[in-house]
Amino acid sequence: MSITVAMALFPSEAIIYRNILKEFESISGTRVNLVTETYGDILHLLFAQSRAGRGPFDLVEIDIAVLGQAREGVQTLPQSMLATVRAVFPEPAWKVGIVGNQLYFVPHRIMWQAMIYNRLRVPRPPTNWDELAQFARAHPNKLALKGGLYEGIVCDAMPFVWEAGGDELEPTSTDTLTALDFLAGLGPLLNVRSAVFREMSVLEAQARGEVWIHFNWPFAMRYLYEKGLAPAVELSAPVPIGPKGRATILGGGYLGIPRFAPHPHAAELFLRFLLTREVQQRLARELGWLNVLPEQSDTEARMLYDGFIAMRPYIRARATVPNYTGLSNRWQRALEALLFRNVPAAIAVQPVADWVGALRYEKSRPVS
């Protein structure tokens, strides 16, 4: 028997991942066909299979941001799997996969953002909002946000909203506006190319020394390490703490068994294999995924991911709404107006408020 699995792996990741699959194949006797695609294409594949009533995929990896949309295309998973998931992942991470007491998705790889800083230029990285603002004022153009019109701008801004006690579904609350006003103050001091930066372009700018501080995902440290820049020049640190605490955004890919999967039981078996402690530690060691923390003996990894490890207790998931894309798109436009066009916060978020007002979101939204 063979199962077909669609995952959003980079080519370099897929090579390592295939070795892990071989172990499962030898244990179970089931062959795994690994199809690597982008998250967007996998979502389209899932919907195609769901609408056609048949299809080849037994397991799919879905971007955490669109789990609400993807839910209609997957089957529920057995409750017995929940105990395993809870033992491996932090609460906000496994809760995202549950809707209405039913488990739909299990985390495949979880990640969250931390602050990446140039330790030579910034010997003492900012630890709170005041220090971050001081840094931005003292070094204009050296702090960057991923401000392109895509999900990245939401990932950078939302932790500030949460740290002020705000919420993406309460865009006009006092706490949310406090955070947005703080971000608006940073706007003119940001690196001028923040308006176009995305994960890779801001990372390249950091590597070139054009930017000294930005927020990014764990893969950034691996990139800088491979360039010989980390830990010698670049390190990670926690996101600066806000007036009501600390927060970072949860990202990553989740696995679900599509409706009409040809071999759902074999797919479930594969899921259980992936969730074992041994495989999770292997994923951490060989791919740098932070599902489980690096082992104590791995001092280099712990040094590189220091900021990320420190942020693990503060991860928070985005709102699980049926049309998260719609919410995100409005936030992106609002943040772009706020940061780069000097539009006052209350005016910039009005379209978000209108959208949220009209939203009938699921009652079981996980609260972290």
Next chain:
Amino acid sequence: MRRAGRFLRLSCLGLPLGFLAITLILPLLSGVILSFQADGFSLENYRFVLGDSLFRRSVYNTLILAAASLVVEFVWGLIFALLLSSRRRASFVTEVSVLMPLLIPEIVFLSVARYILLPRGYLNGALAAVGLPAVGWLDPRSALCLLSVALVDAWRVTPMVTLLLLDGLQGIPAELYEAALLDGAGSFAQSRYVTLPLLKPALYGALVLRGVDALRIFSTVLVLAGPEGAPVMSTYAYQLWGDAMEEHRAMAASVLLATMIGTLGAVVIAFRARTRASGGGALEGLSG
């Protein structure tokens, strides 16, 4: 025998038409239908796109970039074509230098251009070496960013314009220059009364080809400035489709771009037909 010939002719016509229908016409129709879908069949997607300030900026940038790029590439293209066709034959190095951008894969060419123009790129490095301050060649939404994109785009396609014009230049009989010389025409008069009038067909042909292409500008903007740095109509549609996952609105934006290009093409064809009917004129040589 005659029936077999007729069958062959129909097959020759039918196969490409069928191929076109499957690969072009059906997706196009499907796209147009998609653009009208938003909670039913409506104009909502068009209303959103036309009311979006980013779209309006994209239209403006598209027109500015197309115009700027065309002016630069035609001036450079004509100069290079004249240089390459001159009797004192251009050196091999000159020919290679002029035509090189055509030989390099687009993504490589644009990535190199990006590394040249980045804030810590080679160009600012050169400026720093002579004590000059860095320039924000690609600063988002700046006029300089638009100019940089236009110049790089012109640099990328100038070899194509050069080749088109060179072909036109080489079609001008040498006897005409000799006759002009005998009549006492200098270099300027030769260019004015021999070269330019006879180059018109090639110039207009190249202008129509590149004009349509310039409105579709995409990769140059995407690689150099990103969809937000110098938004144009094609990157606007791409951003809606890829990042915002709003396929129907992206399709509406694409239909508007296609309509703009189609309208321009129709105007050119109509103008050409009119000038032909009135006994020649500006576009008389387009078909030649």
